[in-house]
Amino acid sequence: MRNSPCYATLLDMWMRAVCWVAVLGVAPLWGAPAPSPSDWVPARWQWNDAKSLELLADNPINCLLLKNYSAELVSAAAARGLVTLAVVTPGSDALAVTRKALAAKLTGVVLEGDFPADIAAAIREAAGSAPVIELTSRSHMKLGSGAAIIGTYQGVWPGVVVQQAGHAKSGPTGSVWIDTNTGFIRAVRAWGDTPLWLANEPPAHTVITSQRYLQVIADAQASGARWVISLDSDLAAKLAKRDADAIRDWQRIGQLTAHFERHPEWRHMNEYGKLALVQDPAKGGLLSGGILDMIAVKHTPVRPIPREHLTAQSLQGATMAVNVDAEALTPEQKEILRNFTRGGGMLMTGPPGWKDPTPKGEKITLDPPELERLNDIWKDVNSMVGRRNLGVRLFNVSSMLSNVLVSADGKSEVVHLVNYSDYPVENVTLHYLGDYKHATLITPEGVEKVLEVYRADEGWGVDVDKVSVCATIRLEL
Amino acid sequence: MTRREWLAMIGAAPLVRAAGTPDAPAAPVSIARCATYDEDITAKLGTMFDQLGGLEKLVRNKTVTIKLNMTGAPSNRVRGLAPALTHYTHPKLVGAAAYHFGRAGAKRIRFVESPWAWAGPLEEVMLDSGWNPRTIASAASGVEFGNTNVRGAYKTYARFTVPGQAYMYPAYDLNRAFEETDVFVSMAKLKNHDTCGVTLSLKNCFGNLPASVYGDDSGVNEPNEKPNSGRLAVGHNGRRQPSKSAPQELHFGQNHDPGYRVPHIVADLAAARPIHLQIIDGVESIAGGEGPWVSNVRVVKPGVLIAGLNPVCTDAVATAVMGYNPRALRGSAPFKKCDNTLVLAEGHGVGTTDLKRIEVRGATIQQVLYRYDS
Numbered sequence: 001m002r003n004s005p006c007y008a009t010l011l012d013m014w015m016r017a018v019c020w021v022a023v024l025g026v027a028p029l030w031g032a033p034a035p036s037p038s039d040w041v042p043a044r045w046q047w048n049d050a051k052s053l054e055l056l057a058d059n060p061i062n063c064l065l066l067k068n069y070s071a072e073l074v075s076a077a078a079a080r081g082l083v084t085l086a087v088v089t090p091g092s093d094a095l096a097v098t099r100k101a102l103a104a105k106l107t108g109v110v111l112e113g114d115f116p117a118d119i120a121a122a123i124r125e126a127a128g129s130a131p132v133i134e135l136t137s138r139s140h141m142k143l144g145s146g147a148a149i150i151g152t153y154q155g156v157w158p159g160v161v162v163q164q165a166g167h168a169k170s171g172p173t174g175s176v177w178i179d180t181n182t183g184f185i186r187a188v189r190a191w192g193d194t195p196l197w198l199a200n201e202p203p204a205h206t207v208i209t210s211q212r213y214l215q216v217i218a219d220a221q222a223s224g225a226r227w228v229i230s231l232d233s234d235l236a237a238k239l240a241k242r243d244a245d246a247i248r249d250w251q252r253i254g255q256l257t258a259h260f261e262r263h264p265e266w267r268h269m270n271e272y273g274k275l276a277l278v279q280d281p282a283k284g285g286l287l288s289g290g291i292l293d294m295i296a297v298k299h300t301p302v303r304p305i306p307r308e309h310l311t312a313q314s315l316q317g318a319t320m321a322v323n324v325d326a327e328a329l330t331p332e333q334k335e336i337l338r339n340f341t342r343g344g345g346m347l348m349t350g351p352p353g354w355k356d357p358t359p360k361g362e363k364i365t366l367d368p369p370e371l372e373r374l375n376d377i378w379k380d381v382n383s384m385v386g387r388r389n390l391g392v393r394l395f396n397v398s399s400m401l402s403n404v405l406v407s408a409d410g411k412s413e414v415v416h417l418v419n420y421s422d423y424p425v426e427n428v429t430l431h432y433l434g435d436y437k438h439a440t441l442i443t444p445e446g447v448e449k450v451l452e453v454y455r456a457d458e459g460w461g462v463d464v465d466k467v468s469v470c471a472t473i474r475l476e477l
Numbered sequence: 478m479t480r481r482e483w484l485a486m487i488g489a490a491p492l493v494r495a496a497g498t499p500d501a502p503a504a505p506v507s508i509a510r511c512a513t514y515d516e517d518i519t520a521k522l523g524t525m526f527d528q529l530g531g532l533e534k535l536v537r538n539k540t541v542t543i544k545l546n547m548t549g550a551p552s553n554r555v556r557g558l559a560p561a562l563t564h565y566t567h568p569k570l571v572g573a574a575a576y577h578f579g580r581a582g583a584k585r586i587r588f589v590e591s592p593w594a595w596a597g598p599l600e601e602v603m604l605d606s607g608w609n610p611r612t613i614a615s616a617a618s619g620v621e622f623g624n625t626n627v628r629g630a631y632k633t634y635a636r637f638t639v640p641g642q643a644y645m646y647p648a649y650d651l652n653r654a655f656e657e658t659d660v661f662v663s664m665a666k667l668k669n670h671d672t673c674g675v676t677l678s679l680k681n682c683f684g685n686l687p688a689s690v691y692g693d694d695s696g697v698n699e700p701n702e703k704p705n706s707g708r709l710a711v712g713h714n715g716r717r718q719p720s721k722s723a724p725q726e727l728h729f730g731q732n733h734d735p736g737y738r739v740p741h742i743v744a745d746l747a748a749a750r751p752i753h754l755q756i757i758d759g760v761e762s763i764a765g766g767e768g769p770w771v772s773n774v775r776v777v778k779p780g781v782l783i784a785g786l787n788p789v790c791t792d793a794v795a796t797a798v799m800g801y802n803p804r805a806l807r808g809s810a811p812f813k814k815c816d817n818t819l820v821l822a823e824g825h826g827v828g829t830t831d832l833k834r835i836e837v838r839g840a841t842i843q844q845v846l847y848r849y850d851s
Contacts, residue, residue: 395601397605399554422557423558
């Protein structure tokens with residue numbers, strides 16, 4: 001029995017359970033079973049009273065980030081099986097704040113900001129087995145560290161960039177430009193499957209409609225991350241009063257979050273596309289508005305490959321590749337790309353002298369000159385791709401971004417669509433490669449509808465009647 | 478100005494009109510109210526065609542080519558709205574027209590457009606606009622789609638000579654789809670135009686010009702079959718000639734005013750490639766310009782469809798429906814900074830702008846009047 005797969009699985013499960021109990025050693029164990037970190041659905045909780053937890057009825061949020069908390073709230077949260085994390089920011093009292101939180105029986109702490117290494121180490125030591133989640137600047141994220149969760153407090157606020165007089169701005173790609181964190185998320189997730197949190201807050205002095213909240217959630221989730229739900233003070237105050245409109249908005253936020261949380265398998269699927277992008281995720285990949293976002297605006301399915309993970313196998317299935325920073329490659333990596341072209345693949349490299357820009361401090365987007373240079377690369381990519389179907393071609397999606405994922409066994413794909421306009425988009429068409437004969441539309445509104453599949457150029461096609469904020473098309477053999 | 482005053486002004490138009498052609502042909506124009514695209518557009522269009530004398534004698538056993546209005550890239554939208562609700566003709570109208578042409582016995586129904594900076598299939602532009610070409614194609618047998626921005630499957634371009642004295646070019650080289658047609662239809666949108674004041678069935682046909690020949694990046698000697706631009710340098714500004722393979726501008730270098738050039742080119746085209754049937758979509762549209770790239774365009778819902786058998790007459794009625802004098806001179810709305818395309822086409826003998834000579838059937842101008850400048 002010891003050598004049987006069944007025994008190995010049971011042992012593995014038991015070990016995981018033991019570790020998990022250890023991790024939550026300081027957490028009350030008398031409530032509902034606590035979720036594991038990969039299942040934590042986080043929100044900044046702006047209320048101090050236990051009654052506020054009523055808002056979590058039918059809502060998948062199960063992890064509260066608390067700047068202020070009362071014993072009553074912590075106790076009630078624990079009784080509901082919720083994870084509570086104290087938010088600790090850099091400062092002289094960070095260690096004291098941590099100790100106080102753990103004494104108050106919070107589950108753990110979130111270090112938000114870039115802490116000096118010695119302070120962070122002292123906090124981790126003080127926390128013992130309690131979880132310590134680090135939300136750093138993008139450039140300080142510990143990619144590939146094996147942390148239970150990695151995250152950042154930096155992010156752009158997603159949406160169509162609007163120019164004067166209400167007209168959408170054409171970005172460097174010539175299409176409508178959409179501010180998004182998806183390129184960053186995808187670059188980071190190409191490094192590993194660690195749960196990723198984006199904890200940027202709503203922009204100040206701005207009216208945030210419910211639609212914008214839905215967009216920021218979908219922007220992160222469609223690429224496999226979670227946005228730490230964070231409400232502006234106006235909406236939080238209205239919710240505290242149980243204002244009917246605010247409750248409706250809150251329910252929509254819950255509904256959309258649940259759409260993704262109902263399908264944890266999506267988060268573990270692989271990026272799909274016959275175009276591969278070789279890029280250092282610790283450099284340009286950490287910036288928003290970079291080459292991944294530029295390609296995304298054109299809805300070309302692209303598979304980011306961290307330079308460090310570049311192997312012949314990682315390029316399998318790709319017919320085109322873009323090597324952003326040619327000079328950064330080792331001789332072995334250059335040979336891999338040479339072999340790729342010898343095997344019939346098309347390769348495009350960045351212009352001579354081009355260095356992939358690196359994020360610094362609070363800078364998470366490209367400077368205009370960098371954007372200009374990158375735009376040249378993008379034009380070449382666009383020209384190389386042309387009308388080719390590199391996995392999926394989407395039509396009538398100018399206000400949307402998409403992400404194409406494939407299961408490990410290749411038996412199913414999902415295509416996430418996120419609409420950043422204020423209006424639902426009608427009549428979206430999807431042409432895809434691969435012999436997927438079954439297509440299902442899944443929406444946050446609870447629709448699960450079988451779509452008619454028809455022959456299209458180079459493959460198959462399906463039509464989607466309407467996309468509100470987000471929709472997912474599941475393709476199966 | 479009150480409605481009564483406006484009608485009085487229209488009646489007094491000869492006093493202020495440009496020199497027209499008194500014997501330019503007149504043809505009836507049909508107007509129908511249509512508040513939304515959810516109404517039965519097919520039935521309304523059928524009634525309008527009947528009011529014009531019926532389609533069958535026009536299209537039976539004929540090849541019908543319909544020039545659509547899909548100006549600008551489909552990704553370029555007014556406030557994120559579907560282009561068909563603002564500056565493109567609506568696909569329901571397209572489908573309804575296909576149905577009627579098929580029912581009236583047309584043997585081939587070909588929808589064409591020269592999409593901005595695009596050499597690929599027109600169907601893909603339709604898909605990107607939220608249209609469903611499969612649905613349109615199912616409305617009748619023999620439906621086809623063609624991108625006239627380039628030569629396409631043809632080996633050469635077709636040359637259309639301007640009869641009489643041309644304004645701008647002696648002849649124009651167009652995609653052969655415009656030649657392989659018995660009945661040419663302009664399906665336009667009821668809109669203002671930043672350069673031409675209004676864009677209706679006449680101005681819609683500026684888009685007949687292939688960017689491969691008349692585009693900013695057209696070849697000097699030969700067409701560029703992968704155009705990636707509009708027609709500003711050749712058409713609007715006269716900064717360069719079209720490819721030398723095509724007839725060259727008559728008075729090149731003399732005039733760089735788009736408000737002069739584009740209306741004159743459009744009038745030439747209307748004479749060179751006659752438009753037999755016009756259908757104007759004024760159900761939902763924009764005012765203040767022809768597309769989202771024009772500042773301060775605004776969404777309007779005139780709730781009207783207009784069809785006719787002479788492009789000048791149809792556009793004259795449509796211009797009046799928009800609250801303008803169709804014979805207004807340069808300097809007056811809507812032709813504040815341009816020449817009047819309608820009057821120029823009238824000068825070519827295409828049709829009359831004189832509303833008194835044009836029989837309006839169905840609803841009256843007064844009943845559907847929708848002032849674009851208010």
